Amino acid sequence: MSLFSNYTNPFEFNAGSSRFTNLNILVPVLAILTVITVVIAKMGVIGFVITLSFLMLISLVYAIFQNPKMGIILLIVLGFFVTGIARYIPAPWGLSIDGLLVLLYVALFFKGFANKIPWHKAKSSLTLLVSIWMGYIILQLGNPEAQSLEAWFYAMRGVALYQWLSIPLFFMLFNKQKDLNTFFVIWGILSILGTLKGFQQFQFGVDPFEQKWLDQGGAETHILFAKLRVFSFFSDAGQFGASQAQAGVVFGILALFKKGNIKLRAFFISVALFGFLGMLISGTRGAIAVPALGGIVFLILRKNLKILLLGAILGISVYVFFAHTNIGQNNAEIRRMRTAFDPNDASFQVRLANQKKLKGYLASRPFGGGVGATGNWGQRFTPHTFLANTATDSWYVMIWSDTGVIGLMYYLFMLFFILFTGACNVLFKIKDENLKIQITALTCGMAGIMMASYGNGVFGQMPTGILMYVSMVFMFNSPQIDARKRKASIQLH
Template sequence: MQLTRKNINLKQVLIAILFILLVPAVTYLASTDMKVGAGLSVMIIGLALGLVCIVNYRLGYYLYITITFILPMLERMSGAEVPKGVAMDALLLFTLLGCIFKRGDKTIARVKFSDPILVCMLVYFLILLSSIVNPNAGSLLGWYVFLRVSLRSYIFLYVGLNVFNNMQHVYSFFKYWLALGTAAAFYCCIQQWTGLLPYEQAYIAKFPEKFGTTVILTGLRLFSFMSDAAVLGIIMACNIIIMLILMTARLHTINLSKKILLGFSIVLHTMALGYSGTRTGYVMLPLGLMIFFIANMHKRNTILAAMVFVFIGLAILYGPFYGSPTIIRVRTAFIGKQDESVNVRDRNRHRIQPYMHEHPLGGGVNTTGGNGVTYTPGHPLADFQTDNGYLRAVLETGWLGMVVVAGIFYFTIQTAVVNFFRCKSELDKLLMIGAAAAIFAAAISEYAQDTFTLVETSIMLFSFMAVLLKVRYLETN
């Protein structure tokens, strides 16, 4: 026993000495070369976060989401391009290691891996693997990058299935998610009220190609601390849908003080959605809420709320408001033929239809748009801007790939609706139908945005998917 204590004390002394020597060493290196000092600081902070993720994989799950969301802001602060994918992969792998060492959660054994959602995910992964032998495919590097990003989503889903083992964990997630969205909305409002911060202006000036859609005729599209304005708009729209549905809860389920907080957050989210200039988000709101209205048509308050919502929508579209660039952009979202950008997208879709019919297996992953220029220059699809997730899927992975992507959305929404009817608690029901409405809106947004492959929106979709899958089997048992 004494020897053991001596060994422990010796280890503690050695660690303390190492730490004491490390501080002046890092300080000296930082003083001689700023980049080396910054790199060492990032490495030390990264290792510390990695250890936290291993020790507590549930906390690591939330750290991964938070850091992934604020990484674009940190990149702008640094004034240089940062390998964000490496940081995300490292954090997620540390979290996965923690999940494996802790042996996850026992309730994951209830999840049937023959579930339609998981079957579709498996089929999609096999399609991606088989793309390497596609005769129309481009470079091996493009295939590897796409597969790596997809694996990140699969690992994130697996960890999520281990994180949510009861409804309290689900409540905690939605509180966190809406709080994160509120922070993003508030930061976007600050950008609108005070203008972009100096480091943001400098970054846009240094990398103008990354912000090609930020400056438009109606003004500046704001992006908060996220990667771009489209991502912000889609997430704001989904959160507004969820919070509006939660506002219909009775007072004994959600008390007045919490409803006031929800109302304040809805106002911030709505302003941020308008400042983002994301027309897709404007269309998502009524279509997403339609799911809630259909599920609750037997309630008088639902019909009254629908009438009020329609009245407000008509006032915005046809009211005498002509000076606001935000309202003008909202109107062009619903009266699209008056906007030339919509007509350009329609013409592009018609132009590429012959390629779809001639290549039923697709042209290979990462061959469209800017990724096509980067990884497969000279490919027929290179630099073709799809502006449509389903179109990108059918062009890159063929008709089967597009059907599987649509199937993932369909079965996820179906699971949410089934949970809605199975759950007994009013709060559980509202969260389930809120998630169903948000995912349905995201599925609609795929027609105008590549929602499924955007980093932040992908995190939203796969975290919601993990919640819905776990609730389904928790409620069944």
């Protein structure tokens, strides 16, 4: 074989500006530049912004087609900002989640022409569970109680569609130890930004765009006794408080056991502190359920008597502080959190009364009133109905009202099966200590969110939804990650 078989004569190769002599390239480029010039000339600054946005969108689509994993990272980031940005630029930003998920599948399809799509990686009992749930939600189209197809379309996305579309993608594209580490870093940075934005609202008040949102109806739930319930750039204070509490639990556990890397441990500590600060200033009492149950699950998973005793003492102290003392009662945040421990609280009694009414209404409707029958979607599309005018105040009560007792039973089975699987993997299957701590943190975070979702519609909203879906996949995928790490370790030695 000749030594020069791979040699290319530079005088026979067109590079750089010489490529534009090719009419197949020159004509489209000139056409695009002409269109851009006309748009800017006709529309001025708005035209420039539209053109720049269009070029950025094209670049983004190209990048995702080249590396679909970038789309997963964008999905996580978008989950944090998609609801808040609508206060500044009114648009159906929620549909961008749908568009990105579809785009990722299209990118995978075209990648499949060159490389085999690893569909086998998505083969999991988790994929089966969420597919059955999605199937049940589709069958709800035939529910005789359902009165709006539009309500079903908008509501089913957070209830089932995002979960069903994203979980197989994560199994295929976001499934390595490096991906898990990246996930924690991105989550931590975004969580800190969330608390910083929330603290700005808490300390200095809202900006004009947020004030407009409050004036248009947000104040009904976010201005209580002349005190702002902080919502940051999240959909509402409930979502903000629960999400930040979850970050506090997850990163608190990571910080507690992180060894060696001082900078990373300092980062985890910072995220945990910012998370708990965000929970406190949110004014959302239900958020305290996240560290409460998350802490209990952590004590169980560690199987350490010393830690169990310390945790029990801490838990009892917190309960006594809120339920049986008046310490800090002058502080509005502590005062509001304290009401979560009062069984005679007026708000809690109203919730129980609403649930009693729903129980009577749903007794003869085992499949519920139809997806989208309650909450904002019910008020928007079927405002004349009983369910639309009865507050659910809870993610699970909403699932029960929309899909009936059958839907609620399966949904709870699905969540507890996922939680149990994560716990079993931590207790019996994962040997790598660092990975065990990471999956412990995710499992405890999920348990806390499950508890908080009884008080607020937390689980299916962003960013909690997307964080949960990523967490679920790593909880299920952790034994495979552990096996790969052990195999790599054996090969090194």
